[in-house]
Amino acid sequence: MCSFTKAIHVSLAITFLISVSLTNIVHGFDAKAVIDSPLLTQKIGTNRTIKVDLNGNGEFKSVQAAIDSVPEGNSQWIIIHLRKGVFREKVHIPPNKPYIFLRGNGRGRTHIVWSQSSSDNVESATFKVESPHFIAFGISFKNEAPTGVAYTSQNQSVAAFVAADKVAFYHCAFYSTHNTLFDYKGRHYYDNCYIQGSVDFIFGRARSQYHSCEIFVISDKRLAIHGSITAHNRENPTDNSGFVFVKGKVYGTDDVYLGRAKGPYSRTIFAKTYLSRTIVPQGWTNWSSGANSSENLFQAEFKTHGPGADTEYRAPWSKQLTEEEVDPFMSIDFIDGTEWLPVWL
Numbered sequence: 001m002c003s004f005t006k007a008i009h010v011s012l013a014i015t016f017l018i019s020v021s022l023t024n025i026v027h028g029f030d031a032k033a034v035i036d037s038p039l040l041t042q043k044i045g046t047n048r049t050i051k052v053d054l055n056g057n058g059e060f061k062s063v064q065a066a067i068d069s070v071p072e073g074n075s076q077w078i079i080i081h082l083r084k085g086v087f088r089e090k091v092h093i094p095p096n097k098p099y100i101f102l103r104g105n106g107r108g109r110t111h112i113v114w115s116q117s118s119s120d121n122v123e124s125a126t127f128k129v130e131s132p133h134f135i136a137f138g139i140s141f142k143n144e145a146p147t148g149v150a151y152t153s154q155n156q157s158v159a160a161f162v163a164a165d166k167v168a169f170y171h172c173a174f175y176s177t178h179n180t181l182f183d184y185k186g187r188h189y190y191d192n193c194y195i196q197g198s199v200d201f202i203f204g205r206a207r208s209q210y211h212s213c214e215i216f217v218i219s220d221k222r223l224a225i226h227g228s229i230t231a232h233n234r235e236n237p238t239d240n241s242g243f244v245f246v247k248g249k250v251y252g253t254d255d256v257y258l259g260r261a262k263g264p265y266s267r268t269i270f271a272k273t274y275l276s277r278t279i280v281p282q283g284w285t286n287w288s289s290g291a292n293s294s295e296n297l298f299q300a301e302f303k304t305h306g307p308g309a310d311t312e313y314r315a316p317w318s319k320q321l322t323e324e325e326v327d328p329f330m331s332i333d334f335i336d337g338t339e340w341l342p343v344w345l
């Protein structure tokens with residue numbers, strides 16, 4: 001190649017690179033960048049770190065003891081670093097301890113595990129967060145109770161109860177069978193998380209965006225009916241909650257619905273998500289909406305793909321959204337992310 005054409009190729013390549021990188025910059029943050037723990041640590045701008053180590057090489061051996069040491073009304077970010085290991089304890093972030101960053105060594109290395117089933121979801125939860133401005137990175141949250149026996153009091157086993165505003169999880173995992181992730185209330189962001197379960201395993205009435213998450217469906221042979229990935233609860237049209245899944249994939253070992261509408265205005269969207277054959281052809285169910293009609297349900301898909309995304313037998317009231325209709329849900333503006341997510345500040 002002569003040097004002239006080479007020069008043209010190089011300059012074309014540079015122009016291309018510049019235009020690609022410009023389109024990826026959203027609110028000063030490269031949307032394609034992986035949000036990892038050094039980036040989060042840099043963004044929250046603190047070095048205040050409490051180390052928790054099972055072998056005694058930290059300030060504490062228990063996660064809860066470290067949280068207990070944070071003063072009430074804490075107003076500056078504090079890092080609680082969990083070294084690798086299995087922390088066998090229930091963990092509770094109470095309502096008056098904001099600005100905690102629970103940082104693990106990766107979801108395959110740092111685990112918080114308990115085993116409890118109950119008729120009460122909150123009671124059963126391994127991990128509970130009730131304080132705003134909480135972030136977690138690289139931790140597995142697990143409730144390893146044997147699958148609760150349906151129609152008895154021991155039927156719920158929650159891995160995490162998320163009951164505060166402005167909460168984000170990055171590269172975390174949630175394991176249980178029934179009711180794994182109780183996404184109760186507030187604005188939440190889940191980035192690159194792994195969520196496993198069989199029945200209603202993402203439920204509640206939060207306003208949440210799940211970005212590039214992996215959803216793994218396990219089987220529950222006790223039930224004659226199909227389980228459901230989500231059970232979003234929305235009772236009226238002014239409620240701004242909703243579960244939005246952007247990108248990511250759904251797969252596993254049993255058949256489920258994408259959602260069972262809970263409440264007459266239930267709102268769940270799967271956008272640009274890969275759906276394996278684990279999704280039943282109807283896609284969605286209305287049996288728990290409590291309404292006489294399905295006209296106010298918002299159970300929707302946008303450009304889902306894969307063998308579970310065929311629309312031919314979809315519930316007639318479910319929606320396939322247009323680009324314009326899905327727009328308000330696709331960016332982190334749906335959860336006002338630019339106002340509180342550390343990476344975008």
Ligand SMILES: *[C@@H]1O[C@H](CO)[C@@H](O)[C@H](O)[C@H]1NC(C)=O
Pocket residue numbers: 045046047
């Ligand atoms: C954290 O510590 C590093 C190394 O000591 C230092 O360079 C950096 O400025 C510190 N950051 C903050 C926010 O204090």
Ligand SMILES: *[C@@H]1O[C@H](CO)[C@@H](O)[C@H](O)[C@H]1NC(C)=O
Pocket residue numbers: 119149150151152153154155156
């Ligand atoms: C779960 O337990 C509660 C309390 O005993 C009961 O009311 C409910 O019907 C049970 N649900 C299932 C699905 O077993």
Ligand SMILES: *[C@@H]1O[C@H](CO)[C@@H](O)[C@H](O)[C@H]1NC(C)=O
Pocket residue numbers: 290291292
């Ligand atoms: C459903 O319809 C029945 C009979 O028309 C009525 O009595 C009932 O109140 C309706 N329920 C709701 C939730 O609208």
Ligand SMILES: *[C@@H]1O[C@H](CO)[C@@H](O)[C@H](O)[C@H]1NC(C)=O
Pocket residue numbers: 286287291292293294295315316317
């Ligand atoms: C629920 O959906 C089915 C079809 O998927 C429909 O036949 C039925 O009328 C719906 N029920 C209500 C209460 O909207």
